[in-house]
Structures are given as C-alpha cells and as structure tokens.
Amino acid sequence: MNAPVSAPVLTKNQSLVFDVLNRTDAPMSAYTILDKLRDHGFRAPLQVYRALDKLLEFGMVHRLESLNAFVACAHPESECCGHGHGHGSVAFAICESCGHVSEFHDHEVDHRLSDWAKRKGFKPAKTTIEIRGLCSACAA
Amino acid sequence: MNAPVSAPVLTKNQSLVFDVLNRTDAPMSAYTILDKLRDHGFRAPLQVYRALDKLLEFGMVHRLESLNAFVACAHPESECCGHGHGHGSVAFAICESCGHVSEFHDHEVDHRLSDWAKRKGFKPAKTTIEIRGLCSACAA
C-alpha cells in the first residue's frame, strides 16, 4: 500500500518519458510527450502509454483526469505523512490560464472522504481531487 | 453563482438526453447516449454534446472526469446547503465493479479545499472529487 522505498530502476523509455515530464511543471498529454520524443526514436502512442503506466504505478507521475494529461509528482519530499503520499491522496489546483499545477495534500480532506466511505461500506481504491481555476498570478 | 431556482425549460434534444441519463443510475458516455437515441433521430455526437453542455450548465447533469461519462444529478433535494449544490462542490463514489455512482456533499471537505485556495490566492472555478473503488455490495 505504498510506493517503493528506494527509487525504482527505470527502463530507457520510462526514463525518457519521466525526464520530459520532469522538465516542465505544466501537464502534458501523452501525444505531446510522444512528439517530444520523436527524436529519441519514439514512433507510436503505446510507447508513451506503457511508460506512463509504470511511472503511475511507481507513484512518480500523476494523471490529471480533468485534463487527460500527466505531471511529474511534485509533492514536497517531507510531507506530513512521511514517505511520499503512499497512504493519502493528493489534490491538484490547476490554473486554466497558465497551466500551472500545484500538488498538495490535505489530511483532513482525506479523513473526511475515508469516513464517508467507511460509513457507506465503500472500499476506495483511488481518489481524484482536482480544482480548476486561476492561480494567484493569473487571478491578479 | 447558482442554478436556476425553477427547473429550466428543456429543448427537445435536451429532454431526450436527460431522460436517458435519468433512467439509469449508472454513468453513460456521450456515444452510448447517442446510440440510445438513434431511434429518436439522433445521428451525430454533437447532438448529444450540445445537449449535455446545457444540462451541465443547468446543474442537472454531472460529468465524471475519471470515466469520461455523465450522470443525472442525484443529490438529495434538501441538501445541507439548501437549494441544490449551487455553492458547494459535490463528490462521487464510483464502483468499478457494478458501475453504481453515489453523489454526496461534504461541507467540511469543501471548506478545507476553499481554505487552501484562499491561502494560496487560487480562485477555484470547478472542483472535481471522485473516489473509485468498490461499493458495499460489490466489496462483500
């Protein structure tokens, strides 16, 4: 129920995809990533999707459901809940103007949603929390 | 900042789409809706998407981002926050086994997310909260 303690060894394609995502703080679609990697021999969407699947599994990348796009995990190393956000879920604030994404964790939100689930007998597998709006810079 | 007080008058296409969604509690994709309405003269995706856009605007339908699908609004008539969920956001628990969707509102969750936004100077426009997992029936 948590990410590997040590960083997993990435395959060549996984590294390439992760590096592309890690070099920008804006989310990217799989096809945009594909285009960025044509020079490195990428030809087909599946090369990207397969790498993304693994990176998601490793917890190194997040999928933004409301955007059909992906970002490198950017949560602070020493989050309140210790090693990564293995046990808690994460929320994203997405600026619709500049595309900037803030990743954060709110323990209390997590708790409230877990409580609701427990009361209803619902077994959560994955929670998505995304706030679309304007970042402080763009709202000014 | 809230849905119309009285139910809006729906056009023919809007009614057709809403009725389809309202007759099942499971989410449906736009193309599934299209197929259900072929008999009623629907031929193209846009007929569905246009109706959905309006129904979303009216607050009668919700889009499930993690599913690329739509459900009729099912929140209890007398929610804690009065008339519909005009001022608050709504959360969904989605069963990955049977497809059942529960819509609920948690004031405290809303508050925590708003607080975070306020602290960061982020101006929220729309918030998505979706919990994927197993409903009580399917988890048993």
Add this chain to the structure above:
DNA sequence: CAATTGATGTAATAACATTACATATCAAAA
C-alpha cells in the same frame, strides 16, 4: 538450450470530443 518473463516496435482500430458550415425556429424590434 528451452522456457519464461518483461520490455519494445508497429499497425490498426476504438473511444471521446470539437470545428466548420448549413439550416431551422422563434421572438423581439422596426
């Protein structure tokens, strides 16, 4: 070595959504 496993390459197709343009409807304004 054979067998297994995981990663990769490629093509084709499926699923979801929008753009562009034409036409229709209806109610206010002239």
Add this chain to the structure above:
DNA sequence: TTTTGATATGTAATGTTATTACATCAATTG
C-alpha cells in the same frame, strides 16, 4: 409584417486520446 438576432439543430469532417493485436527482442532461469 418583415427584418433581425439569438438559440437550436443537422451533418460532415476532423482532431484528440487510448487500446487491441501481434511480432520481436533481451535478460533470466531451470
């Protein structure tokens, strides 16, 4: 009543996102 503007609709084409199917390659292991 005719014009005008706003909203709704019909249709085709296209764009974007994601998966299926199948072949190949490389490292591991019994």
